[in-house]
Amino acid sequence: MKPAAALLLPLACLAGVLSHCSKPKDAGPEQLQVDNTKTELSSEFSGANAFAHVERIVGYGPRPPASEGFEKMLSDLEKSLADFGWKTTRQKFRAATPDGPVDFTNLLARHGSAKPEPDSLPFIIGGHIDTKKFSFPFVGANDGGSSTGVLLELARVLSTDPASAAKVELVFFDGEEAFRPGITATDGLYGSKYFAQKMATRPTWPAAGIVIDIVGDPDYELHFNPETPEGFASVVERLGAKQNFTKPFKASVFPVIDDHVPLQNAGVPCLHLIGQFGSMPYWHKEGDTLDKVKPEMLEKVGRLVLDFLAEAPQPAAASAEE
Template structure:
């Protein structure tokens, strides 16, 4: 509750209006109440109006791990989106064609995610989308680690791969830090991909090092450079995908 209230307060400072999307799902621990948070730009946006794209992350933290705070795996994506929202408030035409979504329930209740356990928030949101669907979605997951190795999934559509590759070239980023995975990745982009939405999942190589889902994932592993690059990358891609003109 405190986390969602904090996100609402910060987004309101930059002119974004939030709406909670609550739902209940059956889990290995029984029925659980989840809450996604949606945000659109402006004082009285109509959340039923179509938008061109979505910028998303997850805000839940995996349970049952001693000392685990989820600084990178969860919090970093939300932090990057808050700063992106602040900057986009100065570009209202773009902001008006975008919805920000903070997913609950990305993590599984069992040790490992599978088709039935995990991605609760994104599955619910994607299944509830009405036509016309967004053209694309960008998901940020684990984007703040010092020495990060972002690897987009091998199944990324060509349309999104092109804007990603162009951003790497234009920004002069290292392909060691910004590359492509050799395999598919199960994350919050998948339910949207299954509905035909073009997706781009910016995710750290969680097998690089021994921090993932351990107490080592704390604020000490985060780096200013990683957040700066993630923000610049996200903005560069959004500016390619969103026209600089009023939403229609």
């Protein structure tokens, strides 16, 4: 991901991102209605469980697309999700990158109680699983690891209530990271762009998307996307206050370009949660190691996501489309 303004994106590009936050009114498949999940699930989310997943995943070493570490992680995710009653599909594709063509794999998961494809489910919850490729060993404990651990624990908690699990599609995005220093229009977000493109061919679209990234370090503010629908913002602000984060939980000052943007551009209103990575001295450095991730922070984020699923407002009413 990157802070749009901090990296001096041309303003036109930024405006372009924002102007496509909502689905064109008269085009595309039917958007599903919000179908909330059970309210009591959030207290079941265990930060210790999520942390154990992060620890195991970090143990596979660097996990850039198509690497040995990535393949080991992918097998682990498939096995872990199967243990929780989720069926997985590898969404494979090849894309042109500044380093030439690369084979990417998104992992899509639906609970056994959920409708199969091609229908969408009411909610998408996603995060990226790839780590940025560097010449030094970069294990991305917080950047790539933390969100993956939270998603796996979410899979376990949701599976305790199959009716709730049936409303959620978990998407583990590959290729979020750019091959060059920053995300551009043609480098980075490979997996989420491909997923959004394929999703657009489904007969129905999700009511809402939740994307999390770099959520493991309690020493930094947690931000949500300022372009999220007003109805989402007011709900998540209230629910965030309940979690008593060590540092402020608030809207990011600038929009951040991350895996939620292709979903938003396709017409899915999204909530994006991300730690204040620009202030983390270890961001995209060798120091992004397991000690930066804390179980209590993973727990608060996981519980916030579950509370949001239980309370998310109807996006049609929430998104103030002009």
